[in-house]
Amino acid sequence: xxxxxxxxxxxxxxxxxxxxxxxxxxxxxxxxxxxxxxxxxxxxxxxxxxxxxxxxxxxxxxxxxxxxxxxxxxxxxxxxxxxxxxxxxxxxxxxxxxxxxxxxxxxxxxxxxxxxxxxxxxxxxxxxxxxxxxxxxxxxxxxxxxxxxxxxxxxxxxxxxxxxxxxxxxxxxxxxxxxxxxxxxxxxxxxxxxxxxxxxxxxxxxxxxxxxxxxxxxxxxxxxxxxxxxxxxxxxxxxxxxxxxxxxxxxxxxxxxxxxxxxxxxxxxxxxxxxxxxxxxxxxxxxxxxxxxxxxxxxxxxxxxxxxxxxxxxxxxxxxxxxxxxxxxxxxxxxxxxxxxxxxxxxxxxxxxxxxxxxxxxxxxxxxxxxxxxxxxxxxxxxxxxxxxxxxxxxxxxxxxxxxxxxxxxxxxxxxxxxxxxxxxxxxxxxxxxxxxxxxxxxxxxxxxxxxxxxxxxxxxxxxxxxxxxxxxxxxxxxxxxxxxxxxxxxxxxxxxxxx
Amino acid sequence: xxxxxxxxxxxxxxxxxxxxxxxxxxxxxxxxxxxxxxxxxxxxxxxxxxxxxxxxxxxxxxxxxxxxxxxxxxxxxxxxxxxxxxxxxxxxxxxxxxxxxxxxxxxxxxxxxxxxxxxxxxxxxxxxxxxxxxxxxxxxxxxxxxxxxxxxxxxxxxxxxxxxxxxxxxxxxxxxxxxxxxxxxxxxxxxxxxxxxxxxxxxxxxxxxxxxxxxxxxxxxxxxxxxxxxxxxxxxxxxxxxxxxxxxxxxxxxxxxxxxxxxxxxxxxxxxxxxxxxxxxxxxxxxxxxxxxxxxxxxxxxxxxxxxxxxxxxxxxxxxx
Numbered sequence: 138x139x140x141x142x143x144x145x146x147x148x149x150x151x152x153x154x155x156x157x158x159x160x161x162x163x164x165x166x167x168x169x170x171x172x173x174x175x176x177x178x179x180x181x182x183x184x185x186x187x188x189x190x191x192x193x194x195x196x197x198x199x200x201x202x203x204x205x206x207x208x209x210x211x212x213x214x215x216x217x218x219x220x221x222x223x224x225x226x227x228x229x230x231x232x233x234x235x236x237x238x239x240x241x242x243x244x245x246x247x248x249x250x251x252x253x254x255x256x257x258x259x260x261x262x263x264x265x266x267x268x269x270x271x272x273x274x275x276x277x278x279x280x281x282x283x284x285x286x287x288x289x290x291x292x293x294x295x296x297x298x299x300x301x302x303x304x305x306x307x308x309x310x311x312x313x314x315x316x317x318x319x320x321x322x323x324x325x326x327x328x329x330x331x332x333x334x335x336x337x338x339x340x341x342x343x344x345x346x347x348x349x350x351x352x353x354x355x356x357x358x359x360x361x362x363x364x365x366x367x368x369x370x371x372x373x374x375x376x377x378x379x380x381x382x383x384x385x386x387x388x389x390x391x392x393x394x395x396x397x398x399x400x401x402x403x404x405x406x407x408x409x410x411x412x413x414x415x416x417x418x419x420x421x422x423x424x425x426x427x428x429x430x431x432x433x434x435x436x437x438x439x440x441x442x443x444x445x446x447x448x449x450x451x452x453x454x455x456x457x458x459x460x461x462x463x464x465x466x467x468x469x470x471x472x473x474x475x476x477x478x479x480x481x482x483x484x485x486x487x488x489x490x491x492x493x494x495x496x497x498x499x500x501x502x503x504x505x506x507x508x509x510x511x512x513x514x515x516x517x518x519x520x521x522x523x524x525x526x527x528x529x530x531x532x533x534x535x536x537x538x539x540x541x542x543x544x545x546x547x548x549x550x551x552x553x554x555x556x557x558x559x560x561x562x563x564x565x566x567x568x569x570x571x572x573x574x575x576x577x578x579x580x581x582x583x584x585x586x587x588x589x590x591x592x593x594x595x596x597x598x599x600x601x602x603x604x605x606x607x608x609x610x611x612x613x614x615x616x617x618x619x620x621x622x623x624x625x626x627x628x629x630x631x632x633x634x635x636x637x
Numbered sequence: 638x639x640x641x642x643x644x645x646x647x648x649x650x651x652x653x654x655x656x657x658x659x660x661x662x663x664x665x666x667x668x669x670x671x672x673x674x675x676x677x678x679x680x681x682x683x684x685x686x687x688x689x690x691x692x693x694x695x696x697x698x699x700x701x702x703x704x705x706x707x708x709x710x711x712x713x714x715x716x717x718x719x720x721x722x723x724x725x726x727x728x729x730x731x732x733x734x735x736x737x738x739x740x741x742x743x744x745x746x747x748x749x750x751x752x753x754x755x756x757x758x759x760x761x762x763x764x765x766x767x768x769x770x771x772x773x774x775x776x777x778x779x780x781x782x783x784x785x786x787x788x789x790x791x792x793x794x795x796x797x798x799x800x801x802x803x804x805x806x807x808x809x810x811x812x813x814x815x816x817x818x819x820x821x822x823x824x825x826x827x828x829x830x831x832x833x834x835x836x837x838x839x840x841x842x843x844x845x846x847x848x849x850x851x852x853x854x855x856x857x858x859x860x861x862x863x864x865x866x867x868x869x870x871x872x873x874x875x876x877x878x879x880x881x882x883x884x885x886x887x888x889x890x891x892x893x894x895x896x897x898x899x900x901x902x903x904x905x906x907x908x909x910x911x912x913x914x915x916x917x918x919x920x921x922x923x924x925x926x927x928x929x930x931x932x933x934x935x936x937x938x939x940x941x942x943x944x945x946x947x948x949x950x951x952x953x954x955x956x957x958x
Contacts, residue, residue, distance in 0.1 A: 161805075163805065163806050169675050169722065169917065170675060170721075170722060175675075175691075176675075177675070177676045177677060177679035178675065178676075178677065249684055249686035249687045249690065250686070250687075250690045251687075251690070252683065252687045252688075252690045252691040252694070253687070254676055254679040254680070254682045254683055254687075255682075256682075256684075256687070257682045308721065308724070309724050323905075324722055324723045324913075325905060325909060325910070325913055326806075326808070326905045327806065327807070347807075349805065349806030349807060349903075350806060350903070351805065351806040351903040352900045352901075352903060352909070353789075353900055353901045353903070355789060355792065355793070356792055356802070356901060356902070356903060358796075359792045359793065359795070359796030359797075359802045360796070360802050360805035360806070362796045362797065362800060362802075363795070363796045363800050363801050363802040363805070364800065365802055365805035366805050366806070514667075515916070516667070516668060516669030516673060516674055516916070516918065517667070517668045517669060519669060519673050519677055519678055519680070520668035520669050520673060521668070522678060523673070523678065523680060523681045534678075546681075546682065553681060553682045554678075554681045554682070556681075557678075557681060
């Protein structure tokens with residue numbers, strides 16, 4: 138009995154209760170900076186998308202839906218995009234949102250001095266007209282349908298033109314139009330947000346959000362189980378799937394847009410030979426990589442992970458493992474006795490990278506390819522990757538809601554990252570150009586289906602699988618809609634009913 | 638004594654200069670910079686003009702040697718630079734994080750000594766008894782189990798079986814809420830202290846055994862002194878000198894921040910600050926923090942040397958001797 142009381146005392150001593158009405162959220166990685174236009178880290182987006190808003194956004198099915206623009210239209214040849222802006226919206230400092238802010242924001246992104254990596258998505262914008270306070274007209278130098286989807290990102294958030302003109306430091310102050318207002322950001326510790334009661338939408342229904350950094354994901358899972366946080370972002374599938382079967386916590390999963398891929402460097406021997414690349418593609422059972430590295434939590438995928446543009450796997454080149462064919466292709470290329478390659482892998486990004494590489498290594502050994510794995514610290518990996526200093530690279534590349542925006546950087550003749558992919562041909566380049574100008578959804582699907590079939594047959598890369606974006610929450614949290622882009626924007630709709 | 642102190646303190650200068658230069662060169666030899674650390678693979682999307690603009694922003698546009706002398710000049714004036722990411726001066730970031738690191742180190746040390754010294758003494762006095770064997774086994778386990786394992790096991794046990802987790806990313810300092818602060822630091826301190834208690838226990842045991850075989854202990858025994866009095870009065874004090882050396886070394890390490898434990902238990906200490914600065918390539922913060930850590934280590938070493946003189950009258954730093 139004494140022991141029982143002591144234990145009870147211990148439990149009481151170590152438990153603590155949460156403030157009512159504030160959503161306590163935990164994640165492992167913190168924001169790297171507050172300027173929405175220069176941030177590229179997903180961890181930064183997760184905070185900034187609650188503070189800043191773009192003109193349009195994506196719903197849970199990746200449809201483009203209104204945000205600061207209420208409606209929009211392209212002209213017939215997709216060279217003029219007219220946006221009708223929402224009225225009565227104010228920034229967090231009380232100043233009104235108008236078309237001048239839209240113009241100034243896009244000009245800031247396009248100004249090279251800003252250093253916005255997303256600038257490449259908006260170079261078709263020739264000029265922006267503001268006929269009145271609530272209309273913005275984008276004049277384009279080329280037909281650009283994917284522009285709209287590219288705008289649905291924090292990277293294209295609307296900031297105040299007075300701020301830009303006043304030379305305000307966007308790295309120090311975050312003034313947006315979004316559902317939450319930044320109170321304080323203490324890097325690597327905690328970020329506090331309070332509800333924007335003047336927000337144009339319905340909600341928010343919580344008083345605020347306390348976003349904590351708990352660097353170790355198993356500790357985040359522990360905090361959920363202990364009831365000390367309301368909501369969690371989880372990256373590591375191994376940590377997230379610990380929660381499967383735990384009835385006290387709700388795990389949300391949604392297919393991710395990001396994809397795991399084995400990039401082959403076609404500018405290097407012997408990958409400059411089509412047969413060698415195809416042999417590698419045929420030698421790999423993608424499901425086995427998924428099962429080994431991510432315990433099967435994911436789906437084998439072709440190049441496009443956007444649900445509306447998926448091609449059934451059996452229509453793609455060598456999506457079922459064929460060792461004989463692989464050996465035959467190697468023999469044709471003059472490598473009947475096998476060959477040796479190296480693979481660069483970032484040590485913990487994604488957490489599954491090394492296991493993926495090991496599974497690929499074992500499978501390639503079956504066809505006589507000896508793969509040596511080089512495990513590198515993330516920054517070192519990124520340096521080598523950007524310099525295309527690798528034979529092959531195991532990568533987790535981010536997806537985009539539009540197929541054109543997703544691959545323009547890699548597989549077009551003037552793609553910014555062509556120096557990394559090192560592969561392009563006329564077919565890919567012309568299909569991409571067609572897809573950019575086409576506005577009819579059925580036609581676009583046809584174009585990008587051809588694109589994917591051709592791409593997998595040329596095998597510059599071996600697409601493996603996509604996993605799930607995981608969030609987890611206490612059962613009393615309602616209203617959150619998981620999004621394939623991992624966006625937290627719908628936290629504006631979250632309620633905490635019945636929280637003790 | 639005073640002359641000795643001055644000599645020692647002057648000897649800090651080349652050490653600290655050496656550390657700062659070494660860290661300066663090392664962090665720049667590692668591939669990647671603040672731009673790639675922030676942008677990741679998106680850095681490849683930058684145009685040349687964009688890249689140059691960012692280099693100016695992060696102060697990377699000057700040659701390396703020039704950056705070092707600018708830094709050194711400012712450091713001598715007491716300005717360790719500014720962290721763009723944190724939006725704060727490096728020195729204030731370090732001073733904000735240091736109290737937690739110091740408290741954790743002291744707490745861990747107390748736990749290590751409370752566990753290690755009594756077990757070590759008993760093991761030595763009752764050599765080869767069941768108690769001794771058990772004590773040595775625990776010590777070996779403490780040495781063999783890495784921090785991340787002990788820490789993760791503790792968290793797992795607490796959350797799965799007791800549904801509690803002392804620190805869910807809401808660290809509270811001692812001044813704000815002492816009780817909560819101690820709750821949050823107990824398990825991390827135990828994780829660190831448990832591993833260190835093993836070293837303390839082994840050192841206490843072997844040094845006690847050595848002392849118990851000394852002539853003066855035999856003399857004391859032959860005079861018919863009680864065993865308890867021999868141990869308390871004659872043996873213990875001498876046996877603890879090597880333990881103090883051990884504490885000094887360990888304290889130096891702990892004051893540099895216990896990165897793994899801080900990571901697992903989500904504590905915002907000096908270790909996490911430094912490691913994150915390295916991975917974000919925040920050069921000024923890495924420089925400042927490593928200088929501060931080096932300073933801690935030399936100061937702790939000095940304190941340990943001074944403590945010897947108090948414990949062992951044969952050691953003296955007076956120039957007259």
